[in-house]
Each structure stands twice: as structure tokens, then as C-alpha cells.
Amino acid sequence: SGLTRRRVYPLPLPPGPRSLPFLGNALQLDTKRPWLTYTAWGKTYGKIIHSRLLGIDLIIINSETIARELLDKRSANYSTRPVIRTNEFWTGFNTALLPYGETLRQHRKIFHQVLRAEVSVSYHEMYSRHANELVINLLDATSDLLQQHTHIYTASLIVAVTYGHLAHGHEDSFLTRAHELLEIAKYIVSPERAAMFTAFPFLEKLPFWCFGGAFALMGRSRELCQQLLNEPFDEVKAQMANGTASHSLVADFLSQAHDDAEEDTMKSVALMGYVAGIETTASILQTFLLAMVLYPDVQAQARAEIDQAVRHDKMPCLDDRALLPYLDAILREVLRWYPVGPLGVPHATLNDDVYDGHLIPKGAIVMVNQWALSRDEDVFPDASRFDPSRHLTVDGKLKDPFVNHFAFGHGRRICPGRWFAENSLWTAAAAILAVLRIDHAKDSNGDRIEVKPEFSTGMVIHPEPFHCSIESRNTAREGHLRAMMNSK
Numbered sequence: 001s002g003l004t005r006r007r008v009y010p011l012p013l014p015p016g017p018r019s020l021p022f023l024g025n026a027l028q029l030d031t032k033r034p035w036l037t038y039t040a041w042g043k044t045y046g047k048i049i050h051s052r053l054l055g056i057d058l059i060i061i062n063s064e065t066i067a068r069e070l071l072d073k074r075s076a077n078y079s080t081r082p083v084i085r086t087n088e089f090w091t092g093f094n095t096a097l098l099p100y101g102e103t104l105r106q107h108r109k110i111f112h113q114v115l116r117a118e119v120s121v122s123y124h125e126m127y128s129r130h131a132n133e134l135v136i137n138l139l140d141a142t143s144d145l146l147q148q149h150t151h152i153y154t155a156s157l158i159v160a161v162t163y164g165h166l167a168h169g170h171e172d173s174f175l176t177r178a179h180e181l182l183e184i185a186k187y188i189v190s191p192e193r194a195a196m197f198t199a200f201p202f203l204e205k206l207p208f209w210c211f212g213g214a215f216a217l218m219g220r221s222r223e224l225c226q227q228l229l230n231e232p233f234d235e236v237k238a239q240m241a242n243g244t245a246s247h248s249l250v251a252d253f254l255s256q257a258h259d260d261a262e263e264d265t266m267k268s269v270a271l272m273g274y275v276a277g278i279e280t281t282a283s284i285l286q287t288f289l290l291a292m293v294l295y296p297d298v299q300a301q302a303r304a305e306i307d308q309a310v311r312h313d314k315m316p317c318l319d320d321r322a323l324l325p326y327l328d329a330i331l332r333e334v335l336r337w338y339p340v341g342p343l344g345v346p347h348a349t350l351n352d353d354v355y356d357g358h359l360i361p362k363g364a365i366v367m368v369n370q371w372a373l374s375r376d377e378d379v380f381p382d383a384s385r386f387d388p389s390r391h392l393t394v395d396g397k398l399k400d401p402f403v404n405h406f407a408f409g410h411g412r413r414i415c416p417g418r419w420f421a422e423n424s425l426w427t428a429a430a431a432i433l434a435v436l437r438i439d440h441a442k443d444s445n446g447d448r449i450e451v452k453p454e455f456s457t458g459m460v461i462h463p464e465p466f467h468c469s470i471e472s473r474n475t476a477r478e479g480h481l482r483a484m485m486n487s488k
């Protein structure tokens with residue numbers, strides 16, 4: 001092959017918590033600086049890094065072209081998942097962890113029924129209602145509450161679309177417990193722990209109690225999973241029986257013919273929407289707000305586009321979308337600028353494969369380094385700059401649909417929630433720009449507080465809290481929103 005082979009020598013480890021420093025060399029999953037993702041003793045083949053440790057092959061792909069060639073075009077071979085013991089407590093319902101096979105096919109079939117493009121868009125009124133609430137909350141909030149408000153937006157929207165109206169106390173209790181489950185999951189399924197099991201498979205033979213505190217949480221998470229899978233679902237079922245159910249994914253599903261196995265799958269799908277959708281969507285909204293502070297020209301251009309296409313006293317809605325390509329380009333750029341899952345979700349191979357003369361063995365873990373894709377200067381010149389125009393043709397049309405973005409993954413495991421994510425993000429961003437002006441905050445001396453883009457680490461990253469000022473730029477639209485909310 002024409003590819004250059006180069007030995008990768010251990011680099012200094014990036015800073016950050018290292019509970020298992022020696023594994024940093026085996027499987028470096030540093031999401032603070034994901035561009036440093038590497039494996040010591042690995043070899044690079046162009047934009048692929050291949051390492052082998054204790055019989056496990058790890059392939060890291062650093063190019064969108066190669067990711068599409070392997071994971072999209074040869075999807076049949078690249079669509080299973082590595083088995084990781086720490087994930088065991090929720091493999092029963094977590095679509096993202098299922099191996100390729102019949103159960104996954106059933107999950108994805110239901111996802112397709114309830115969340116495909118046409119169905120997702122049919123919830124447009126719910127997106128708008130929640131986006132309007134978000135705008136008012138942001139207007140009345142201080143910048144330390146941005147994270148909280150974006151979370152409330154995504155969490156309450158997902159619950160509303162999935163289950164419709166749950167009794168008030170039930171919804172709060174669902175949200176609190178779902179939050180607890182996510183926090184436990186983030187702790188247990190840390191990259192370091194996953195790396196430990198991947199690197200030392202014999203650990204899987206040890207009983208769970210050997211691992212101390214982390215695994216004490218396993219029991220609690222199993223209990224939470226069972227409650228969250230069943231309680232809201234059973235409530236919608238009861239509402240269906242007495243004719244009070246509102247439009248929702250679960251109600252739509254229950255109104256169609258289905259068997260018990262499909263019902264169990266629907267319960268999983270419903271909970272997965274919450275697990276997979278909240279952090280990702282909320283984080284992207286925070287990154288959007290950050291970009292609006294840092295790039296006022298982009299914000300001004302988006303506002304001008306909205307004001308030209310949408311009446312001065314009306315809120316933009318999904319019907320206006322085709323008239324607002326620049327807004328779409330902004331959202332594509334947000335996904336690229338700081339990919340929310342910088343290392344994606346690992347795939348695994350079912351059989352040996354050869355790419356450009358290089359063997360990718362059966363059972364290899366294959367990771368797409370989205371961070372590297374986003375910083376590929378051949379594709380995105382001056383990649384660290386936030387520039388929506390890179391996604392537009394010279395005559396101002398969007399080059400590629402939002403849902404084809406590499407941030408949603410690849411092949412048969414591509415994110416099935418991408419239309420929901422697209423609609424909820426678009427509606428929120430359009431509502432924010434239609435009513436609000438986001439700017440740098442000022443300190444007590446009236447000097448502007450500088451903002452630097454800084455992000456958390458983790459499987460899903462989000463911007464660290466930042467200062468900004470938010471004010472109304474359109475009193476007609478603001479008044480309209482407040483009146484709508486007061487009339488509820």
C-alpha cells in the first residue's frame with residue numbers, strides 16, 4: 001500500500017484525572033484533548049491508528065472518508081459493539097450497547113416507526129411550546145443558569161414527546177430518577193473502566209463485589225431501570241384505556257397492533273430517548289449559545305435571515321425552515337466545531353477485512369475519532385474557527401442535510417434519534433435568535449468579560465459554564481410569547 005507506516009512512541013500523558021495511569025498507554029481516551037487520542041505501541045496507517053494489546057485490536061479512524069468507506073459502505077461487517085462488562089447493568093434495554101442481531105433489529109424497527117423523519121416532525125407544536133418556554137426562561141435567567149435551562153428544555157420535551165402528559169408529580173419523579181440513573185451510568189461506564197475490562201478480559205471472571213463502590217451502584221441502577229421502563233409506560237396505557245392519553249410516541253405505538261415482545265422493545269426505546277437524547281441535545285444548545293457570544297457577526301446574519309423570512313410579530317416554525325439555510329448551516333457548524341461525543345460510540349468487526357492493504361481483524365474495536373474529523377484541515381480549513389458558511393454553496397444553499405453529519409455516527413448504528421435532535425435543536429435555535437440578543441456580559445466596572453471556549457471531559461462533552469448577557473431584541477415577539485405562556 002502507499003500508506004506510510006510509522007511507529008507511535010508514547011507521548012506525554014495529557015493532564016486530567018487518571019484513575020488507571022498505566023492504562024493511559026493502552027487506550028488513551030482523553031476527551032479533554034481528544035486530538036491526543038493515541039495508543040502507545042500502535043502503528044499509524046495514514047489516518048488509521050492500529051494497536052494490539054493482550055489480544056485486542058483497537059482501530060482508531062481519523063478521517064471521514066475512511067469512516068464512510070468502512071462503517072457506511074461495509075456496514076454489515078462494522079455494526080456490532082464490543083462487549084464491555086461495566087455496561088452490563090443496562091444492556092437489556094440500551095440499544096447503543098446491543099450486539100448486531102435480532103434484538104437490535106427489533107429496537108431499530110420500533111425507533112424507525114416512532115422517530116423517523118415524518119413522525120418526528122409531526123410533534124412540531126410540542127417543540128415550539130417548549131422552545132418558547134426556553135426563551136422566556138433564558139430571558140429571565142442569569143448566565144449561571146444556562147446549563148440548567150437547556151437541560152430542562154431537552155428533558156421536558158423528550159418526556160412530553162415520548163409519553164405525552166404524565167401526572168405532574170409522576171413527571172417530576174421520572175425526571176429525578178432518570179437523572180440519577182444517568183449520573184450512575186456516567187460514573188460506572190467511565191472510559192477508564194471500559195479500558196480496564198477491554199485490556200484485561202480476565203477481570204470479567206471476578207465477582208462484582210471485588211470492584212468496591214462503583215459496583216454497589218449496580219443494584220440501584222437495575223432497580224431504577226425497571227421503574228423507569230415500566231411506570232410511565234403503564235401510565236400512558238391506563239390513559240389510553242380511559243381515553244385521556246395525548247399525542248405521544250408511546251400512545252401512537254399502543255394504538256397500533258403489537259405483541260408483548262414489541263411492547264417490551266417500545267419500553268426500551270422510550271427510555272432510550274431520554275438516556276441518549278438529553279445530554280447530547282442540551283450540550284449542543286449550550287455550544288450554540290457559546291458560539292453566538294463569540295461570533296456576533298454570525299448571530300447578526302442569522303437574525304437578519306429570520307427577520308427577512310418571518311413576519312416581525314410571528315415566531316419562526318419548522319414550516320419556515322427551507323427559507324433559513326444559514327440557520328441550518330449554523331447548527332451543522334455547531335456539531336462540527338465541538339463534536340458532542342468526540343470519540344463516538346465504539347463499533348466492532350464481525351470478520352476480517354482489508355482496507356488499502358491493511359488488515360482489520362475480526363473482533364477489532366473500531367472507533368471514529370470525531371474530534372480528528374472535525375479538525376481535518378483538508379476538509380475544514382482553519383478548523384478551529386466557527387464558520388457556518390463552510391456548509392453552504394456559493395448560492396447560499398445547504399451542501400448536506402443536517403442528519404447526515406458525522407456527529408450522528410455511521411452505518412447500521414447511525415443515531416436513530418437524529419430527526420428528533422434536528423427538529424428540537426432547530427426550533428430552539430430559531431426561537432432564541434428570533435427574540436434574544438446574546439452578548440458578552442460586563443463586569444461591575446462595565447468592562448466586557450472575555451469568554452474562552454472550554455469543555456468538560458467525558459463520553460459526552462459540554463461547554464464549561466461561561467458568562468453572557470441575554471436581552472430581548474424584539475418586544476413584539478417577546479410579548480406574544482409571554483401572553484401565550486400566561487394563557488396556559
Ligand code: HEM
Pocket residue numbers: 095096097098108115272273274276277278280281284340341344345346347407408409410411412413414415416417418420421422
Ligand atoms: C444532537 C443530538 C445527538 C447526537 C449528536 C447523537 C449522536 C449519536 C451517535 C454518535 C451515536 C452512535 C452512532 C454509531 O455508533 O455510529 C448515537 C446512537 C444512538 N442515539 Fe443518538 N445522538 C443524539 C440524539 C439522540 C436522540 C434525541 C435520541 C433518541 C430520541 C438518540 C438515540 C440514539 C440511540 C438509541 C442510539 C444507539 C443506536 C444503535 O446503537 O444502533 N440520540 N447517537
